[in-house]
Amino acid sequence: MGQDRRVKGLAQLRKCDEQHQEQQWRCGSVCIMGLHRATSSEIDTQSRWQRRMTGIDIVSNTIEFGSLDMPRFDPRHAPDPDSVRGPVLGLFIDAPAPHDSGEHCHRRAQLLYAVSGVLQISIGHTQYLLPPTMAAWIPGGLPHRAQAAKPFAYRSLYFDARLARALPSVPRVLGVSALLRELIVCVADWPVQATLPVEHKRVLRVLMDALLVAPEQPLRLTLPYDPRLRRIAECLLAEPGLSRELTTLTARFGLTQRHASRLFLAQTGMGLGAWCQQLRLLAGSRLLAEGLSVARVSEALGYAQESAFIAMFKRCTGQAPGRYRQR
Structure with missing residues (x-):
């Protein structure tokens, strides 16, 4: 009876989360970390109900987010995830700037949730952008490397091989719903334990299910390996606005734009034009996450008209850049 009650409670919590998101979309309310501004009475009622029905104290939907503002480790002093026992290890990380983890790897799979700041993750020839939320x-x-130019905070979960087998075998950036975020924060706050208590196992199963349905975000860019193409890519990464002058740029390295596009397609899976658009998407997402206005981002990316940038961003992400900036 108790287990059925908690399972029903988590299902109802998921339903409430979806209703909150729908209400937020209809009302156009100001969002902090993807949650609507609830009244204090709503928060108290929901928090008591969550504890009673699930057996766990999920962080209330307040603007302060409780422990979200209390990171536990500097990345330079965080424990080695492979040195502990147990199915899952959670860490609260607060990193100064600039940050560069250097290339490293661990046996455990990692789920890295960005609370604040923007992180760039390099895996092989591919770069991933991780904005907040x-x-x-x-x-x-x-092997992977994480870099940030400004301070950032994240919550990290490390899964053992048995759990990771049920999750994707390739890296990706995932959209995080309010429900998934609360589950990540909850699990990250667990003490290190070789054997999970029954109530933690139930929460972990819900977390795994939520990860399997989390939508992949188009925030990755594969770099070419040909030396000439790599130099072209480096110029564009340093100054995305140069993508409006591709004929001149490719000629500097002894290539026509058409030839360069064929080589880019063979090495990255994208022609040069599509690759540049993906670069502008990632650069635009990073600048918006850092708080720049849509007009300034559009100008920095070399768009003659702000509307053209808005159309591109909305086509690729499904939302307008102004709304993305408010997340």
């Missing part, structure tokens, strides 16, 4: 999934044993 999204998560990066990194399979175990995969």
Whole structure:
């Protein structure tokens, strides 16, 4: 009876989350970390109900977010995730700037949820952008490097091989719903334990289900390996606005734009034009996440008209850049 009650409670919590998101969309309310501004009475009622029905104290939907403002580790002093026992390890990380983890890997798969700041993750020839309120999934044993130009905070979960087998075998950036975020924060706050209590196992199962249905975000860019193309890519990464002058740029490295586009397609899966659009999407997402206005981002990316940038961003992400900036 108790187990059925808690399972029903989590199902009802998911339903409430969907209703909150729908209400937020209809009302156009100001969002902090993807949650609507609830009244204090709503928060108290919901918090008591969540504890009673699920057996766990999920962080209330307040603007302060409780422990979200209380990171536990500097990345330079965080424990080695492979040195502990147990199915899952959670860490609260607060990193100064600039930050560069250097290339490293661990046997455990990692789910990295960005609370604040923007993180760039490099895996092989591919770069991933991790803005606030999204998560990066990194399979175990995969060398990767994380860099940030400004301070950032994140919550990280490390899964053992048995759990990771049920999750994707390739890295990706995931959209994070309010329900998934609360589950990540809840699990990240658990003490290190070799064997999980029954109530934690139930929460972990819900977390795994939520990860399997989390939508992948188009925030990755594969770099070419040909030296000439790599230099072209580096110029564009340093100054995305140069993508409006591709004929001149490719000629500097002894290539026509058409030839360069064919080589880009062979090495990255995208022609040069599509690759540049993906670069502008990632650069635009990063600048918006850092608080720049839509007009300034559009100008920085070389768009002659702000409306053209808005149309591109909305076509690729399904939402207008102004709304994305408010997340």
